[in-house]
Amino acid sequence: MPTADGRRDGADGPRPVNGRHSALTLTVNGTPHALTLDHRTTVLDLLREHLGLTGTKKGCDHGQCGACTVLVDGRRANSCLLLAVAHDGRRITTVEGLADADRLHPLQEAFLARDALQCGYCTPGQICSAVGVLAEAAAGFPSHVTPDTAPSGAPVSLTADEIRERMSGNLCRCGAYPRIVEAVADAAAAGAEVRGR
Amino acid sequence: MRPFGYLRVDSVDEAVRAAAGQPGAQFLAGGTNLVDLMKLGVEAPRVLIDVSRLPLDRVEELPDGGLRIGATVRNADLAAAPAVRDRYPVLSQALLAGASGQLRNTATTGGNLLQRTRCTYFQDTAKPCNKREPGSGCPALHGTHRDLAVLGHSPHCVATQPSDMAVALAALDATVHLHGPEGERAVPATDFHRLPGDSPERDTEIRLGELLTAVELPPPRADARSRYRKVRDRASFAFALASVAAVLAVRDGVVVHAALAFGGLAPRPWRARTAEAALHGAPATEENFARAAAAELAAAAPLRDNGFKVPLAQSLAVAVLTDLADRAAAG
Numbered sequence: 001m002p003t004a005d006g007r008r009d010g011a012d013g014p015r016p017v018n019g020r021h022s023a024l025t026l027t028v029n030g031t032p033h034a035l036t037l038d039h040r041t042t043v044l045d046l047l048r049e050h051l052g053l054t055g056t057k058k059g060c061d062h063g064q065c066g067a068c069t070v071l072v073d074g075r076r077a078n079s080c081l082l083l084a085v086a087h088d089g090r091r092i093t094t095v096e097g098l099a100d101a102d103r104l105h106p107l108q109e110a111f112l113a114r115d116a117l118q119c120g121y122c123t124p125g126q127i128c129s130a131v132g133v134l135a136e137a138a139a140g141f142p143s144h145v146t147p148d149t150a151p152s153g154a155p156v157s158l159t160a161d162e163i164r165e166r167m168s169g170n171l172c173r174c175g176a177y178p179r180i181v182e183a184v185a186d187a188a189a190a191g192a193e194v195r196g197r
Numbered sequence: 198m199r200p201f202g203y204l205r206v207d208s209v210d211e212a213v214r215a216a217a218g219q220p221g222a223q224f225l226a227g228g229t230n231l232v233d234l235m236k237l238g239v240e241a242p243r244v245l246i247d248v249s250r251l252p253l254d255r256v257e258e259l260p261d262g263g264l265r266i267g268a269t270v271r272n273a274d275l276a277a278a279p280a281v282r283d284r285y286p287v288l289s290q291a292l293l294a295g296a297s298g299q300l301r302n303t304a305t306t307g308g309n310l311l312q313r314t315r316c317t318y319f320q321d322t323a324k325p326c327n328k329r330e331p332g333s334g335c336p337a338l339h340g341t342h343r344d345l346a347v348l349g350h351s352p353h354c355v356a357t358q359p360s361d362m363a364v365a366l367a368a369l370d371a372t373v374h375l376h377g378p379e380g381e382r383a384v385p386a387t388d389f390h391r392l393p394g395d396s397p398e399r400d401t402e403i404r405l406g407e408l409l410t411a412v413e414l415p416p417p418r419a420d421a422r423s424r425y426r427k428v429r430d431r432a433s434f435a436f437a438l439a440s441v442a443a444v445l446a447v448r449d450g451v452v453v454h455a456a457l458a459f460g461g462l463a464p465r466p467w468r469a470r471t472a473e474a475a476l477h478g479a480p481a482t483e484e485n486f487a488r489a490a491a492a493e494l495a496a497a498a499p500l501r502d503n504g505f506k507v508p509l510a511q512s513l514a515v516a517v518l519t520d521l522a523d524r525a526a527a528g
Contacts, residue, residue: 013205014203014205016202016203016204019200019202020200020201020202022203038200039200039201039202039203039245040198040200040201042232061236062233062236062237063229063233063299063300066297066299069299072302075273075302076298076299076302077299077302077303078229078299078300078303081228081229081232081233081300081303082228082232082303083203083225083228083232083245085203085247086203086205086225086228086245086247086249088205129298129299132298132299132302133298136273136298140277141273141276141277142276142277142282142289142293143293143298144290144293144294144433146293148286148290152277152279152282152283153277153279164432164433165432165433166298167298168297168298168432168433168434169296169297169298169299169300169434170297
């Protein structure tokens with residue numbers, strides 16, 4: 001993705017240090033980090049083990065549960081399946097980066113207001129995923145339940161069915177789904193400002 | 198996970214050259230399947246050649262009215278592309294029926310086609326598997342195989358091809374474009390995935406060192422309608438037990454074009470040529486759809502625990518074709 005000065009992000013690529021490690025730069029919640037990493041390091045392990053950002057959770061570690069969901073250049077992804085070295089120059093937003101100083105993100109507020117959790121382990125991933133859902137629906141990305149008759153590119157209204165389908169990559173073993181759907185619907189209805197973009 | 202080298206490349210030529218010069222090299226795009234398999238120990242590349250930033254991320258209309266889809270176009274972006282939603286709805290629907298929102302944002306067109314089977318024995322390095330370790334055996338044949346193949350399998354492998362997108366591409370007569378050390382070539386999507394025979398370790402026709410660069414779609418028929426329908430164990434985010442991609446054109450109540458492909462039944466997207474031949478020129482009735490689907494599925498050889506897939510696929514095909522015919526009749 002070109003930057004304002006026309007340069008491509010991470011255009012030079014990661015710099016190999018030896019056959020197994022490279023030096024790279026990743027921006028996490030607005031802060032650039034210059035790192036030398038083992039190529040095996042996932043974005044999830046980088047966040048938790050190297051940067052001390054333990055808000056992002058490790059659930060299945062195989063892309064099946066969504067607990068590790070973060071935003072990469074504003075789009076949600078499973079951080080357990082992303083190799084950090086391949087994300088040189090990218091901007092990562094985690095649950096720690098959603099609030100505006102002391103003011104929580106509208107989705108964080110909505111999850112609190114609806115008590116949309118029990119144990120809370122999946123919650124950071126649910127919230128980051130929901131930030132992605134609001135942005136995707138506003139940008140006209142269809143889902144499996146979007147009617148064929150919906151015009152291409154038009155914003156999609158987030159019905160409960162749409163929210164359930166779009167959030168299906170985030171499991172909640174406590175089964176807080178009804179409240180999660182309500183919280184996302186609240187934030188969608190309030191036209192929550194999409195941050196992390 | 199075993200340690201590995203990493204190289205980011207800026208052009209297709211550079212990618213192909215790098216792969217040719219390094220034994221044990223694999224291309225990395227979205228990584229949603231490859232990184233998972235590396236964690237499981239199923240894949241252990243010595244070096245990853247990162248092709249995720251190659252300029253192959255465009256969906257372009259072709260002069261003949263077809264569509265060229267770059268190999269690094271993300272699944273979510275392809276499903277949302279107006280040219281796909283409006284002109285090839287079966288492809289958009291297939292993409293949206295697969296994986297989760299997070300995975301579709303990351304997974305690419307090329308990676309989707311090259312993803313490996315989700316057979317549990319293939320993914321478990323403690324178990325034998327002819328696909329993973331040729332000659333070690335196939336425990337799935339008499340083991341856990343409820344979601345595995347009923348068509349096209351062999352005594353050596355009963356795995357299914359997991360991609361939904363590939364099923365739609367087969368019904369759309371897409372071509373897969375490959376670039377290797379010996380140059381470029383194109384393979385029909387219907388021939389891209391292989392039947393296992395006695396060499397199940399080879400999923401596709403791609404050769405060592407070849408990079409999948411694009412998928413091309415022929416122009417859509419103006420008179421046809423298309424649809425993808427999938428049955429799975431839960432409402433979302435699960436692989437297909439059975440699925441159907443269909444393209445149907447009806448004129449004066451008679452089928453003038455039918456392309457039908459099944460997913461979840463076979464080691465490759467199963468293009469139903471027998472059913473298509475039975476449908477061509479026949480009145481577009483539910484009875485004829487049922488007869489055509491049954492003729493195709495007569496070849497099915499279910500395993501002990503997956504016989505349910507045959508009537509399931511039969512019902513799916515009839516329902517989808519009937520729906521397309523009804524819509525054609527309604528104008």
